[in-house]
Amino acid sequence: MKPEINEKILLQGLARNDKKAIESIYKENYNSVQTLIINNNGSSDDAKDIFQEAMIVLYEKARSGNFELNCLIKTYLYSVSRRLWLKKLQHSNRYTGEIVNIDGVVQVENDVEEHAQRDKDFETMEKAIGNLGEPCKSLLEAFYIQKKSMLDIAASFGYTNAENAKTQKYKCLMRLKKIFFSHYKNGNP
């Protein structure tokens, strides 16, 4: 199989959250990113965080239909990781001059910036859901994230019927929207 086709299949798998694809990309690229981080003032925990963030950037790219990767996955992940780590170093004032080990990087600034914005939105959502408390948190997660049916939810949460569960869900949803949009507006003026 040609390498380009192989890469394309991997990216399609990644977009579907396919564990096999994730595993093969992970296996191929983790060590070089870890070496980069550790050689530049980082720990192996930092390496894990940074690499996974880079994977998320790649995942978002792969999902957005019109994506054409004009370099190897390896080069892309390495470049994004490098950019992310540089940002983190600068943020924590640990930056000590030029980052070493620049072999074959591509321009990824825009991708990283977009990712930072999305990451912020997700954090807003996570915070809002966290602030809800139980049973609202589990109820909404079951419906909107795990996509369970109202009937299943009513059964597992102990509501007498789907209508009751729906009323409860509605109340929780209103609260979540209120919390989410207040954070969302504050965070994104």
Place this chain on the structure above:
Amino acid sequence: MNDRNDLMMIDAIERYICGEMSPDERLHFENMRKANSELDQMVVEHTLFLQQMNRFGEWKKFKSSLDFVHTSLEEQGKIHTENSQGKSKVIYLWNRYKKVAGIAASIAGITAITLSFLFNSVTPTAKDHKVQELVKEVNTLKHNQRVLDKKIQSVDKGSQETSIAMDVRFNGTGFLINNKGLMITNAHVVKNSRNIYVQNNKGEQFKAFVVKLDVPRDVAIIRIDDSNFKPFTLPYSIRKTTSELAEPIFTLGFPREQIVYGEGYLSASTGYNGDTLSCQITIPANPGNSGGPIFNHNGEVIGILSSKEIKAEGAVFAVQSKYIYQAIDELKNSPEYQNVKLSSKTSLAGVDKSTQVKKIKDDCIFMVKGD
């Protein structure tokens, strides 16, 4: 009723967004949406919200896949996490020997409990033993003292040797010198301690730490560092000048768990072998009295009880109170203690002794304990 309508509306919007409406219903809904800008606004907002929700869910799922893959690759050894290689091995070993570790831990637990039980049952006799040991130690010190005595005659530095008699116990007495929890005790009481606690006659215990050690003069300043300690005005003051011979004095200290009162007089204006830092008093003193205050009849502190001469009967020495001021003056060089003020007024003058003692004993005198 309004709530019910809103609920149905949200339900409809969700079905609309997810494409679950029948074509007829959909057409009807779209017409309503065109006619009603409020509804339109709701749809837009809810679409945005559901999008966020969806992507958030996928993001979370992807993250958990990443964690899953990371852990499984690490277990298979396909990614070598460089400086945590040892760690994963530890985890592996831990998983493997969990049971053994559990059994070992419970054996250790049982052993510890048994030992502490044994220890507890033996403790009362151990106490007697300690007292004997103490006596023994004092005896050997006496012996040493005799041996050393001739040398001491020529060396003009006797005070330290004599203070050893008090050093046997790691607790002594201390007293407050201002309302902020600053206390005085002997340097030999606290100099080898890592942790210091002070306990008053009511049994209240506070954590304290050493602020300044002056080993040659045998003065230590310690400070109570405990939120439970409440400042109050001291009833006594610290005297700046030297006191007169034959002046009646009394002390309060902790040679035992209870506070003990002792009275006597100032017998010489210098200490052991003419040591001008201290003075000689005649007062009953025992190990544990070290660091206790010496009061005159006006309720002024004139000295710190520090040591007694072992071969002579009733010769007790006290550091003169002016050295407290000297130590405080040196302390003022550090910025934190620039504005330290000592208690300067006595409210005990002209009051009979039992009233004086009553006012001092519970709050101002502490047993100083160290390990």
